[in-house]
Amino acid sequence: MAPLILNSLEKRFGSGAPAVRDLSLTVQEGRFLALLGPSGCGKTTVLRMIAGFEQPSDGSILLGERLLADAATMLPPERRNMAMVFQSYALWPHMTVAENVGYPLKVRKVAKEKARQKVREALSAVRLDAYADRRPAxxxxxxxxxxxxARCLVTEPDVVLLDEPLANLDRHLRQEMEETFREFHARSGATMIYVTHDQSEAMALATDVAVMSEGRLLQMAPPEEIYARPEGLVIGGLVGQGSILSLALPRTSSRSLDWPSLRVALDGSVAEGTEPAHVLVRPQDVLLDDAGLTGRVTSSFFEGERYALRIQLADGQSLRAFSRQPVRQGDAVGVVLQAGWRL
Ligand SMILES: Nc1ncnc2c1ncn2[C@@H]1O[C@H](COP(=O)(O)OP(=O)(O)OP(=O)(O)O)[C@@H](O)[C@H]1O
Structure with a gap:
C-alpha cells in the first residue's frame, strides 16, 4: 500500500464554475480521511474521481508512484484495487448475505473454498456470522x-471509499455504525475516505478532516486541530457550534484570545491600530458571571442536563451559551468570555 496523492485536481462539468478546483492533498496509508463540506461543495465528485467513475479535467491522482488518472490517463475502477460503499448499499436482493459478500470474489474467479473462507472472515469482522443465509430484505x-x-473487505482493497454511508440511518443506529466503522478501519488497515456533511460524524470517525467549500480545499488536519484552530469563517461556522463575533482587534493581537483582550474589544475602547476581525467563541467558553458584560437572554431551551441559551450583547451581537441553572428568556445576565479564536 502507498499514500494516495491528489495533485492540483480539477473537474469541470460544462461551462459553469468548476465542481472541484486546484485540490491537492495526500492521504497516508492506513489513515481515515473525512471529506467534510456543505452540499454541492464537490465532495462526491472528488470521491468519484478517486474511484475512477469520473476523469479529472486537470491535475492527477496517484497511489504511491502509480498514476491512476489525469486528463489524458484513466485507469478503470476495477484496476485501482479500491472499494466503494454507497448510501444505498447496492445489495443484490435475490442473493443471500454470504452470496452478496462473496460476489466480488466470484467475479475475480477466486477458488470456491478460498472464497468461502474469506466470506466467513469478512462476516465475522462485521459481526454478521449468524446472518449468512438471510436475504437483504x-x-x-x-x-x-x-x-x-463486508463485501468491500473480501477484496482486500488498498482504499475504501464511503459516500455518506450513514445518511439513511436513524440517530441511534448511526452511533452504533460509527463504532463499526472505527473497528472496521482498525481491523482492515485500509486507507479510508469518507464523504459527509455532518461535522460531528467527521470528527468522531476520522484521523484527518479535509474541509471543502465551493470546490476548494480550505483546511486539512486532525479533528482536534480543526476544532481548536479552524482557518477562516467557513470552517469556524461549520465546526463545534460556536458564535462568530465581529470585533476590532489590535493588529498585533494573537489568534488565541483571553477575557481581558476580548473585554477591551467588546467595550470598543481600543481605537488606535485596530483592524476588523472575526472571533469564534464556543458556548462552553461563555460563563454567566455578574462581573462580566451585560447581555439579555433571547432564547433558552432545556436540553436535558443543561439549558442552551442565546444571549444578545449591548452591541447587538449574539452568543450561544450553556447554563446548568434555569435561565429564562428576557433575563439580564452578566457574561465572561473565557476564550476566543481569531478566524
Ligand atoms: N455529472 C454532473 N454533471 C454536471 N454537474 C455535476 C455533475 N456531478 C456533479 N455536478 C455538480 O458539481 C458540483 C459538486 O457536486 P458534488 O455532488 O460533488 O457535491 P457534494 O459536495 O458531494 O454534494 P452533496 O453532499 O449534496 O452530495 C455541484 O454543483 C453539482 O451540481
Missing part, C-alpha cells in the same frame, strides 16, 4: 450497511 438498515462493508 430480512435485515435492518444497519445490518445491510454491514453487509456492504
Amino acid at each position: 430480512a435485515l435492518s438498515g444497519g445490518q445491510r450497511q454491514r453487509v456492504a462493508l
Whole structure:
C-alpha cells in the first residue's frame, strides 16, 4: 500500500464554475480521511474521481508512484484495487448475505473454498456470522450497511471509499455504525475516505478532516486541530457550534484570545491600530458571571442536563451559551468570555 496523492485536481462539468478546483492533498496509508463540506461543495465528485467513475479535467491522482488518472490517463475502477460503499448499499436482493459478500470474489474467479473462507472472515469482522443465509430484505438498515462493508473487505482493497454511508440511518443506529466503522478501519488497515456533511460524524470517525467549500480545499488536519484552530469563517461556522463575533482587534493581537483582550474589544475602547476581525467563541467558553458584560437572554431551551441559551450583547451581537441553572428568556445576565479564536 502507498499514500494516495491528489495533485492540483480539477473537474469541470460544462461551462459553469468548476465542481472541484486546484485540490491537492495526500492521504497516508492506513489513515481515515473525512471529506467534510456543505452540499454541492464537490465532495462526491472528488470521491468519484478517486474511484475512477469520473476523469479529472486537470491535475492527477496517484497511489504511491502509480498514476491512476489525469486528463489524458484513466485507469478503470476495477484496476485501482479500491472499494466503494454507497448510501444505498447496492445489495443484490435475490442473493443471500454470504452470496452478496462473496460476489466480488466470484467475479475475480477466486477458488470456491478460498472464497468461502474469506466470506466467513469478512462476516465475522462485521459481526454478521449468524446472518449468512438471510436475504437483504430480512435485515435492518444497519445490518445491510454491514453487509456492504463486508463485501468491500473480501477484496482486500488498498482504499475504501464511503459516500455518506450513514445518511439513511436513524440517530441511534448511526452511533452504533460509527463504532463499526472505527473497528472496521482498525481491523482492515485500509486507507479510508469518507464523504459527509455532518461535522460531528467527521470528527468522531476520522484521523484527518479535509474541509471543502465551493470546490476548494480550505483546511486539512486532525479533528482536534480543526476544532481548536479552524482557518477562516467557513470552517469556524461549520465546526463545534460556536458564535462568530465581529470585533476590532489590535493588529498585533494573537489568534488565541483571553477575557481581558476580548473585554477591551467588546467595550470598543481600543481605537488606535485596530483592524476588523472575526472571533469564534464556543458556548462552553461563555460563563454567566455578574462581573462580566451585560447581555439579555433571547432564547433558552432545556436540553436535558443543561439549558442552551442565546444571549444578545449591548452591541447587538449574539452568543450561544450553556447554563446548568434555569435561565429564562428576557433575563439580564452578566457574561465572561473565557476564550476566543481569531478566524
Ligand atoms: N455529472 C454532473 N454533471 C454536471 N454537474 C455535476 C455533475 N456531478 C456533479 N455536478 C455538480 O458539481 C458540483 C459538486 O457536486 P458534488 O455532488 O460533488 O457535491 P457534494 O459536495 O458531494 O454534494 P452533496 O453532499 O449534496 O452530495 C455541484 O454543483 C453539482 O451540481
